[in-house]
Amino acid sequence: MSLKIVVLAKQVPDTRNVGKDAMTAEGTVNRAALPAIFNPEDLNALEQALRLKEQHPGSTVGVLTMGPPRAGEIIRQGLYRGADTGWLLTDRLFAGADTLATSYALATAIQKIGDVDIVIGGRQAIDGDTAQVGPQVAQKLGLNQVTYAEEVLSVKDGKATIKRVIDGGVETVEAPLPVVITVNGSAAPCRPQNAKLVMKYKRATCPMERPAEGTPYDYLYEERPYLTLNQWSVADVDGDPNQCGLAGSPTKVKAVKNIVFQAKESKTLTASDADVEGMIKELLDEKIIG
Amino acid sequence: MNYYSDHPEIGFYLNHPLMARIVELKEKGFADAKEYSASLSSAAANNAPASPLSFRRGVGGEAAPVDLGDAIENYRQILDITGDVAANIIAPNSESVDLEGPHLENGRMIYASKTFENIDATRKAGLWGVSMPRRYGGLNLPNVVFSMLSEVISAADAGFQNIWSLQSCIDTLYEFGSEEQRQKYIPRICAGETMSMDLTEPDAGSDLQRVMLKATYSEEEGCWLLNGVKRFITNGDSDIHLVLARSEEGTTDGRGLSMFIYDKRQGGVNVRHIEHKLGIHGSPTCELTYKNARAELCGSTRLGLIKYVMSLMNGARLGIAAQSVGLSQEAYNEGLAYARERAQFGQKIIGFPAVYDMLSRMKAKLDAGRSLLYQTAAYVDIYKALEDIERDRKLTPEEKQELKKYQRLADAFTPLAKGMNSEYANQNAYDAISIHGGSGFIMEYKCQRLYRDARIFSIYEGTTQLQVVAAIRYIINGTMLQNIKDLAGSLCCDGVEAPLAAPSASISASSSASLAALKARVEALIPVYEEALATVKALENQEAIDFLSRRLYDMTAEIVMSLLIIRDAAQAPDLFEKSAVVYVGMAEEDVLGKAAYIKNFQPASLANFRAE
Numbered sequence: 001m002s003l004k005i006v007v008l009a010k011q012v013p014d015t016r017n018v019g020k021d022a023m024t025a026e027g028t029v030n031r032a033a034l035p036a037i038f039n040p041e042d043l044n045a046l047e048q049a050l051r052l053k054e055q056h057p058g059s060t061v062g063v064l065t066m067g068p069p070r071a072g073e074i075i076r077q078g079l080y081r082g083a084d085t086g087w088l089l090t091d092r093l094f095a096g097a098d099t100l101a102t103s104y105a106l107a108t109a110i111q112k113i114g115d116v117d118i119v120i121g122g123r124q125a126i127d128g129d130t131a132q133v134g135p136q137v138a139q140k141l142g143l144n145q146v147t148y149a150e151e152v153l154s155v156k157d158g159k160a161t162i163k164r165v166i167d168g169g170v171e172t173v174e175a176p177l178p179v180v181i182t183v184n185g186s187a188a189p190c191r192p193q194n195a196k197l198v199m200k201y202k203r204a205t206c207p208m209e210r211p212a213e214g215t216p217y218d219y220l221y222e223e224r225p226y227l228t229l230n231q232w233s234v235a236d237v238d239g240d241p242n243q244c245g246l247a248g249s250p251t252k253v254k255a256v257k258n259i260v261f262q263a264k265e266s267k268t269l270t271a272s273d274a275d276v277e278g279m280i281k282e283l284l285d286e287k288i289i290g
Numbered sequence: 291m292n293y294y295s296d297h298p299e300i301g302f303y304l305n306h307p308l309m310a311r312i313v314e315l316k317e318k319g320f321a322d323a324k325e326y327s328a329s330l331s332s333a334a335a336n337n338a339p340a341s342p343l344s345f346r347r348g349v350g351g352e353a354a355p356v357d358l359g360d361a362i363e364n365y366r367q368i369l370d371i372t373g374d375v376a377a378n379i380i381a382p383n384s385e386s387v388d389l390e391g392p393h394l395e396n397g398r399m400i401y402a403s404k405t406f407e408n409i410d411a412t413r414k415a416g417l418w419g420v421s422m423p424r425r426y427g428g429l430n431l432p433n434v435v436f437s438m439l440s441e442v443i444s445a446a447d448a449g450f451q452n453i454w455s456l457q458s459c460i461d462t463l464y465e466f467g468s469e470e471q472r473q474k475y476i477p478r479i480c481a482g483e484t485m486s487m488d489l490t491e492p493d494a495g496s497d498l499q500r501v502m503l504k505a506t507y508s509e510e511e512g513c514w515l516l517n518g519v520k521r522f523i524t525n526g527d528s529d530i531h532l533v534l535a536r537s538e539e540g541t542t543d544g545r546g547l548s549m550f551i552y553d554k555r556q557g558g559v560n561v562r563h564i565e566h567k568l569g570i571h572g573s574p575t576c577e578l579t580y581k582n583a584r585a586e587l588c589g590s591t592r593l594g595l596i597k598y599v600m601s602l603m604n605g606a607r608l609g610i611a612a613q614s615v616g617l618s619q620e621a622y623n624e625g626l627a628y629a630r631e632r633a634q635f636g637q638k639i640i641g642f643p644a645v646y647d648m649l650s651r652m653k654a655k656l657d658a659g660r661s662l663l664y665q666t667a668a669y670v671d672i673y674k675a676l677e678d679i680e681r682d683r684k685l686t687p688e689e690k691q692e693l694k695k696y697q698r699l700a701d702a703f704t705p706l707a708k709g710m711n712s713e714y715a716n717q718n719a720y721d722a723i724s725i726h727g728g729s730g731f732i733m734e735y736k737c738q739r740l741y742r743d744a745r746i747f748s749i750y751e752g753t754t755q756l757q758v759v760a761a762i763r764y765i766i767n768g769t770m771l772q773n774i775k776d777l778a779g780s781l782c783c784d785g786v787e788a789p790l791a792a793p794s795a796s797i798s799a800s801s802s803a804s805l806a807a808l809k810a811r812v813e814a815l816i817p818v819y820e821e822a823l824a825t826v827k828a829l830e831n832q833e834a835i836d837f838l839s840r841r842l843y844d845m846t847a848e849i850v851m852s853l854l855i856i857r858d859a860a861q862a863p864d865l866f867e868k869s870a871v872v873y874v875g876m877a878e879e880d881v882l883g884k885a886a887y888i889k890n891f892q893p894a895s896l897a898n899f900r901a902e
Contacts, residue, residue: 191411193371198368199352202364
């Protein structure tokens with residue numbers, strides 16, 4: 001069977017390579033100082049989607065992302081690796097979204113796309129680390145969800161068989177389609193970009209980012225429709241503005257503080273009976289064991 | 291980490307003065323993009339959905355560049371992808387591949403397990419058949435860019451670079467095979483099938499005229515059948531082989547040899563043995579037995595060695611030059627990183643003159659050798675692209691002249707680029723170990739692998755001694771002297787070559803003054819070289835000329851590279867000025883020493899050298 005697969009992907013600041021200017025004086029992330037990258041676990045998810053596409057001829061993979069116009073880069077990155085299409089949700093009304101408003105926006109977009117068999121994304125993004133968006137999207141769409149997936153083993157007879165990571169091992173589960181899957185970072189890494197696809201799509205942009213008329217290569221956009229990426233506003237996905245962006249986000253940040261640990265994090269014990277006994281007692285008192 | 295973008299010295303050569311001409315010729319006036327556009331608008335006019343399949347020459351038109359800037363941008367993107375695959379997949383696999391190596395199973399060669407990962411990654415990245423025209427599924431890359439890809443992959447794992455770069459055998463099939471053979475085989479290489487060139491045999495190594503593998507035409511089967519043994523075949527269990535075999539019964543020299551295409555799907559060739567080698571463990575070196583292996587003739591009979599293998603070897607030699615430059619870079623990186631980290635006598639060892647002297651020479655050899663590589667690749671590109679145009683239409687008299695000029699330059703420069711860079715790679719690998727001290731002798735450090743891997747570079751595809759033989763006639767007959775004079779003349783007084791690309795604005799007055807002084811020093815070497823040349827010729831003693839030819843070869847190459855690196859430093863002083871200063875000093879040291887040797891040489895003293 002051919003599958004319609006939507007990959008949820010997010011453009012994030014590269015928090016893995018944090019320099020000293022990564023934070024502003026106010027304690028927020030200095031996005032200008034950190035390169036914007038494809039969220040790593042979303043790349044794992046994209047790889048699973050592309051493998052399914054290879055196994056099921058006729059399948060399509062589309063990348064769905066939300067962000068400012070420059071986040072179109074995420075869709076290009078997907079196209080470079082073999083995705084067929086993408087959608088950029090971009091609108092001032094989407095801005096300032098917490099996980100609830102984000103999942104609302106993504107869910108409405110998925111409804112708009114329609115007839116989706118598999119929604120697949122990374123377990124969590126490296127900037128927020130919440131791991132809430134995937135499950136919330138499933139909830140809003142009323143779909144089954146499988147989290148912490150490591151590999152989609154097979155899809156047949158309307159069911160997906162998925163290996164997922166659990167404490168101390170893995171388990172294999174089955175879920176009827178349509179299903180929402182979030183992928184763990186231990187899954188197979190994403191394939192490299194493909195030279196031919198990069199050449200084909202390197203100028204693909206959403207309409208808001210298209211180079212002005214009169215600049216080099218402007219004529220290509222008329223001639224080659226695949227260079228124009230789908231760009232959707234709140235209205236385009238028939239969204240309720242009150243559930244989007246800041247308006248739809250119950251999370252309110254009261255203050256951001258730098259945490260400096262006061263207590264020493266470690267204690268040195270000797271092998272004496274007294275020290276060992278003391279440690280057992282302390283662990284029992286702290287309810288860490290027992 | 292990215293093995294391409296981390297070293298801006300590589301991408302610099304995309305601004306080579308000949309690059310605009312190369313792209314113009316290679317893209318044939320950007321015909322693919324124009325044809326694709328036309329197919330789109332005609333599809334629109336017919337109200338049919340625009341499909342890439344309506345591109346008459348097959349898929350790929352959408353990836354074709356529309357102008358020079360677009361082409362260069364494509365090259366950069368491909369290099370960036372390759373640099374990423376090299377740094378993040380191939381390099382991390384290299385140690386495991388080196389330790390595991392390939393093995394033999396029921397007459398088949400099985401790669402080291404991580405080699406399969408490397409092949410898969412390069413396939414997914416679309417890095418196969420890259421030099422082929424788009425109508426067969428290729429990327430139509432010029433040799434300059436192919437050499438850059440080779441270099442980047444070699445820096446990650448020189449053994450894997452062999453497997454990958456043998457795809458360039460397809461150039462020979464494209465040039466000399468029939469259209470039917472092109473359509474049958476090229477798309478398979480573009481999809482990632484591998485190649486090998488089956489030339490050498492137990493009794494035919496450097497001397498390929500002695501090849502005995504027998505090709506007989508079978509009327510019954512309607513095809514050629516190959517029988518015999520090949521030895522030392524790199525990637526010998528590949529999907530598609532080009533085989534040199536004796537088709538003319540009763541002949542004993544090169545004129546009885548023809549080139550054949552053997553498709554592994556046909557069967558009939560087995561691997562009898564895989565060699566245990568000092569280095570490049572990931573690259574399987576096979577002994578093959580042919581038993582009635584069905585094969586197709588490529589081109590005409592009798593031209594196998596004298597025409598096709600010569601073409602194949604020239605391409606392969608440039609491939610080894612690129613492989614050498616990649617390893618030189620990696621050896622330099624390893625040496626530099628260790629010297630920065632390691633402290634002795636209370637300071638980092640990079641601060642000691644004995645250590646930074648070594649490092650600066652490594653970098654100078656790397657940079658000068660790389661410049662020679664891309665100069666040569668550019669010459670190859672122009673004449674090959676003109677030859678390709680000639681397959682479609684008659685060349686104008688000017689184009690014919692241009693073709694001849696660049697073919698001659700390519701022929702003269704290729705043995706210099708291969709020989710010098712392969713020697714430099716060995717020297718850099720040696721010095722990388724020296725900088726590591728005792729640690730460099732321990733198997734845990736990468737520099738020991740580089741040292742082992744480099745050793746074959748100055749041996750296969752023609753030893754350095756044979757590169758000297760290939761180059762010497764252009765040296766003795768004065769062609770190279772003229773090339774040197776032309777090159778020196780093309781640099782303006784401040785060292786800047788009459789530029790196609792504008793020189794970078796960052797050239798300071800002091801930098802161009804010092805480059806002018808450097809250039810004057812190199813120019814002072816030219817009469818010394820000319821005199822040495824005259825001295826050798828005046829000996830009129832072939833043995834003495836052969837004996838001294840390596841010295842003339844080195845002097846020629848060093849003067850050429852001095853001029854090239856000064857040209858590059860004028861364009862990009864930040865990247866190359868230090869190396870220009872260091873390299874010219876080295877060239878003086880060597881050229882003057884060799885001139886003295888030649889001046890004082892007496893043919894009668896050869897008796898002192900003969901081993902017996």
